[in-house]
Amino acid sequence: MAHPYVVTISSEKGGVGKTTLATNLAIYLKALNEELPVTLLSFDNHFTVDRMFRIGRTQGRGDVADLMNGRAAEEIIEIGQYGVQFIPSSKNLHQIRDRIKNSDVLARVLAASALEGIVIIDTRPDLDVYTQNALFAADRVIVPVKDAPSLENCRNLYDFFDSQQLSRRPLRILPCLVDTRIRFDGPFKDTYQLLKGYAINRGYRCMEGFVAKSPKVESLSTNPEGKIYPVLTHGRGTDVHVQFTHLARQIYLEVIKEPERRLGQVQREEEQAVTCRSDAFVARRLRLESDCPLCGKQLVEAQGIINAGYYWETSDQALCGYLDDECFSEAVFRHFYRSKREIGTTDPLRELFRESAQRSYFVLRRGASTVNFHRQQLAFYRFDEEGLEVSCKIIDLKDLESSPGVAKQGLTALLARTLIEGDGLLGDRFLLIRRVGSDLPEEILYDDLHQPFLGAAVRIASQLP
Template sequence: MTWVITVTNQKGGVGKTTSVINISAALVSRHGFRVLLIDMDPQGHLGLSLGVKPTGTADTIAAPLMGLRRLSEVTHETSINGLRIVPSNEDLAAVEEQLSRQPGREAVLRAVLTGEVSEYDVVMIDTPPSLGVLTFNAIYAADYILVPIQPRLYSIEGLRRLYKILELMKTRLGRRIEILGHFLTMVDNRYRITQEVREDLRARLGDGLLRSEIPSSVRVEEGHFYRSPVVAYAPDTPVASAYTELASEIISRLVSSMNSQSITSAEKGAETERITF
């Protein structure tokens, strides 16, 4: 079984790409998972952070989205055995414009993945900080959504927009995607706002707010500079340990979901209709 997980929040700067990289690396290195990363952000930071730079558009996710190549033909190895990536570059923005004009535009990525990812345990998708066709595709293709949240003022604004998308997909497109969990990133407990936002989110989300929190750390940026996940670059640091714990918590929820065949709001805090912002 392959789980497809999209990491998204329409508020930028919350650590989406960093979280995709490090959760995936922890799944591979600590749990033996086979993971495929897909970069749906035209900035292409996911590949760059892992030392993967495509030679051109034909070497990126843009090619299969346009029906020009199969997904396997644009899949790259990384320095971590068991972790592969389909990168992107700035040309993906032009592809988004083309996709926006075709019927069924929100389901293109899901069709691309069909029959192409069975060798992986997890497919993890990174998204741009926007509500365009690329983000819609990334969400529509997912079995589950993970939502990183930076504990700052206005942090819930991106959540409101995300919930509207999920509700739209359910009511108009008949596609129900569950939120596996929300988690705090760039946590700095020296600031009172951190505790206030944490308490507010816990009250609103209940168990939908994961226990694992990612602390703010310069090691993350160092890892990007050295083209390595922090869980590999500095495995004994608090931030690496936090991502490892988060990966374990994610696995626990995935297994629980698989066993129960449905995620209830009581278990996951993920029913958007029950969450008020």
């Protein structure tokens, strides 16, 4: 199944005719080929799309907010007037705005959908996260401009494409609401030629033609019934009708001539990313130490990871593995919190430690006062989720000599395997430790959790003395 060709209408300047352009272009494209699926959606909250295309008063099964939350487009699409499909607008987009962190969310949702033909996206008059998503997914971006200020705003759209390392090729300027009665002396005879000349001078490419200002067209959205009428049915006697016909033919020819789709590229990149993430997981899995360095208990087996409470990794990423939950808690209380009483496995103090560990990173590294073999210190840090220091405990390694046998051997074995170098001294690297879930300890090996883990390591490293 072919991916749809995505046309985004975008301008940071309001009042340039974006919605009029989006809605009428959908109708004209459908008129060119009745068999061509044309789907329209809008990130603006004026509900013009719904008012213009909805048949009857039935409530939709979803809206664009659901689409951005990952719901399949074919589940919420409606068949509207003139044969145009549309996804209902939403008044709740502001509620999910902060959850949308990337500009590729819409592209991935549309790439996974069953939509075909052409998708037209109407955007808000600002470069917010929804507009960015609409731009990222586009095969063609039409930027309506009506004056010098709206042309100047185009720079931000081009800068966005550059920041995403996308080709500028999809971007096209379209002079709109051009008053054809205005004439100039000199090389530019009218507003259209002037705007086109300014655009070309700035290195912008243009669509062929323009859309004129027309009182007749403007009146199609202002009437006692509150309806919005299309140019095709109620403005055939205007120049705008001819101009929209010409514009629709340009887009239609692009759809026919360009077999490659932006969404196909996005899907291939996503598949490659999934493969890379899978390979990275396997590579990390193979690097794991099989046993707990504190007690020697085997934690990593062929069929999975068992009884692991904490994941550890050296700051140079050379070594990694897991720690037994009870072993790590015992070592912390015995050596760094200097508990004089036995802390049982169900002791409230140990439960409190486990609970706080869910929101912490722990670090073992050489103490700042370490100078030679006879005076080595070990620092035990706790950092919060943002990588900010919460506490620090320091012990002399010689104090391990007075520890009970098992406790001494555990911490000594951990240091010997991870931090102590060939000369018997603690080296420059540190050990980063993070609590893992008992249901799926290997989850931290996946990119979604391992990349934040590495990011925390970088932030923590910048703070360590």
